[in-house]
Amino acid sequence: MMTMTDLAHRTWRRRSTRKELALWLGWLLLVALFVFCWQVMTESTIWAFVTDAPRQAADIGSRMFPPRWEYIPALLEPLWDTLNIATLGTLLALFMAVPVAFMAARNTTPSTRFVRPVALLIIVASRSINSLIWALLLVAVIGPGVMAGIVAIALRSIGFVAKLLYEAIEEIDEAQVEAVAATGASKAQVMDYAVVPQILPAFAGITVFRWDINIRESTVLGLVGAGGLGLRLQESLNVLAWPQVTVIFILILITVLVSEWVSAKVRHAII
Amino acid sequence: MLRLKDLSKVYATGDRALTDVSLTVEPGQVVGLIGPSGAGKSTLIRCINRLVEPTSGQVYLGDMDITGLSRGGLRRARRRIGMIFQEYALVERLTVMENVLSGRLGYVGFWRSFFRKFPPASIENAYRLLDRVGLSDHVNKRADALSGGQRQRVGIARALEQDPDLLLIDEPTASLDPKTSRQIMRLIVEICDERGLPAIINIHDVALAQQFVRRVIGLQSGRVVFDGSPDELTADVLTQIYGEEDWSATIRKADEDGEDIDEDADHPGTVPVDRERLAGLT
Numbered sequence: 219m220m221t222m223t224d225l226a227h228r229t230w231r232r233r234s235t236r237k238e239l240a241l242w243l244g245w246l247l248l249v250a251l252f253v254f255c256w257q258v259m260t261e262s263t264i265w266a267f268v269t270d271a272p273r274q275a276a277d278i279g280s281r282m283f284p285p286r287w288e289y290i291p292a293l294l295e296p297l298w299d300t301l302n303i304a305t306l307g308t309l310l311a312l313f314m315a316v317p318v319a320f321m322a323a324r325n326t327t328p329s330t331r332f333v334r335p336v337a338l339l340i341i342v343a344s345r346s347i348n349s350l351i352w353a354l355l356l357v358a359v360i361g362p363g364v365m366a367g368i369v370a371i372a373l374r375s376i377g378f379v380a381k382l383l384y385e386a387i388e389e390i391d392e393a394q395v396e397a398v399a400a401t402g403a404s405k406a407q408v409m410d411y412a413v414v415p416q417i418l419p420a421f422a423g424i425t426v427f428r429w430d431i432n433i434r435e436s437t438v439l440g441l442v443g444a445g446g447l448g449l450r451l452q453e454s455l456n457v458l459a460w461p462q463v464t465v466i467f468i469l470i471l472i473t474v475l476v477s478e479w480v481s482a483k484v485r486h487a488i489i
Numbered sequence: 490m491l492r493l494k495d496l497s498k499v500y501a502t503g504d505r506a507l508t509d510v511s512l513t514v515e516p517g518q519v520v521g522l523i524g525p526s527g528a529g530k531s532t533l534i535r536c537i538n539r540l541v542e543p544t545s546g547q548v549y550l551g552d553m554d555i556t557g558l559s560r561g562g563l564r565r566a567r568r569r570i571g572m573i574f575q576e577y578a579l580v581e582r583l584t585v586m587e588n589v590l591s592g593r594l595g596y597v598g599f600w601r602s603f604f605r606k607f608p609p610a611s612i613e614n615a616y617r618l619l620d621r622v623g624l625s626d627h628v629n630k631r632a633d634a635l636s637g638g639q640r641q642r643v644g645i646a647r648a649l650e651q652d653p654d655l656l657l658i659d660e661p662t663a664s665l666d667p668k669t670s671r672q673i674m675r676l677i678v679e680i681c682d683e684r685g686l687p688a689i690i691n692i693h694d695v696a697l698a699q700q701f702v703r704r705v706i707g708l709q710s711g712r713v714v715f716d717g718s719p720d721e722l723t724a725d726v727l728t729q730i731y732g733e734e735d736w737s738a739t740i741r742k743a744d745e746d747g748e749d750i751d752e753d754a755d756h757p758g759t760v761p762v763d764r765e766r767l768a769g770l771t
Contacts, residue, residue, distance in 0.1 A: 393576060394578055394579070398591055401591060402567035418582065
């Protein structure tokens with residue numbers, strides 16, 4: 219039995235003493251790691267270059283201006299290529315990502331033991347390699363050009379789209395699935411009537427989001443010969459044509475702004 | 490006719506949800522299944538159409554043993570069993586009409602259902618049902634644009650669109666206000682009566698069960714502990730089902746609570762009007 223005096227002395231602590239100590243130790247280790255990293259970083263730094271940095275930046279900056287606007291007509295075709303790489307790459311990725319997502323989601327996969335791990339492996343493999351590296355490989359395999367860019371974007375996007383989509387599939391309301399299955403509907407009909415309507419907004423959102431990212435990524439793919447604006451960027455950098463680089467930067471900025479605006483509009487309209 | 494024989498369910502977690510439940514529901518009979526949360530009410534009705542696989546025992550619908558059916562057979566059996574859910578379980582982003590027509594999915598091929606090309610007779614029937622439940626103005630609205638009571642009406646229409654031989658109804662009023670609850674219960678009981686449709690209604694509002702059904706089954710820890718008419722639901726029986734509590738208010742409430750809504754207002758008396766009318770018809 220608890221008496222009145224006991225009640226008055228009851229204390230409450232969020233963590234036990236042990237946990238408190240562990241927490242402090244964790245913080246201490248984190249600070250130590252930071253100090254160590256700082257040391258490693260400064261050790262191999264040549265400070266002459268660092269102190270020189272503002273002057274160098276100002277120098278390049280001055281050479282970049284004024285932009286060479288006459289260069290724009292030569293950029294229109296690569297820009298069109300860039301847009302195509304992003305859009306077609308995204309579409310190609312969707313075709314492959316949707317089945318992968320359904321195979322990866324716990325509630326729709328045909329087999330948790332065999333099919334699901336394969337689907338997850340595809341997702342991880344696709345996500346772990348940057349599109350620039352995919353492009354490098356593909357330029358070697360397919361040869362330079364837009365095709366390599368499209369496939370590179372697609373391969374990188376499969377994992378991204380499939381991962382977000384399968385998470386959306388796993389979050390659906392199972393009661394709706396149960397209700398449609400209870401009418402005697404077939405598996406395919408349950409997908410069509412109970413699963414697809416629930417993931418459609420997520421699907422649309424993911425698609426435009428990835429398209430938006432792909433526009434940005436495809437602008438640099440040309441650096442390794444996979445077509446688009448990056449090709450011109452590399453050419454201009456090679457010959458130190460800084461005013462042309464400026465124009466390309468401005469063009470990329472505008473393109474990304476427009477794609478961002480479009481994807482925001484689409485997402486708003488669908489969700 | 491529905492017959493359950495020694496139905497048991499043990500979940501993978503080891504929880505014993507049902508133990509040797511045997512009961513028979515006669516044609517046209519509406520049964521209220523009462524019991525505390527976790528007594529196995531939902532499991533019981535889900536075992537009937539095998540949304541939950543029973544561990545042992547049989548379920549007979551007519552002469553057919555549902556528990557022994559193959560996948561295809563089960564799908565055909567499910568077409569004959571309409572189900573109405575607690576949180577409506579409508580597909581929120583589909584229209585009212587699509588939700589109602591989904592009751593016909595068992596009869597239509599995939600591509601026809603994919604392109605929403607249902608037979609004219611099904612569409613005609615869907616319109617009739619929407620008229621019946623009072624939603625003819627909302628045919629093309631999305632389900633998530635409707636109120637709770639309206640959604641449950643769509644749920645009822647979807648179940649009826651199956652042209653079922655049996656209705657399984659899981660807490661139809663748990664998410665609704667008292668007035669809407671009574672309207673929905675009245676609608677369900679009336680429709681069952683019109684069609685001579687047997688139904689099992691899970692319900693945890695005892696007063697509501699007493700008001701609308703003629704037979705009550707009490708479930709406690711997965712066992713049937715009461716089976717009788719609502720009038721026999723005494724304080725002792727309720728204590729047996731739910732545990733110790735002051736039941737006087739609950740029992741009296743059923744008699745007084747009333748028919749304060751629409752056409753039944755002018756039928757006084759302690760016996761609820763629907764029960765009386767139904768009794769006369771069977």
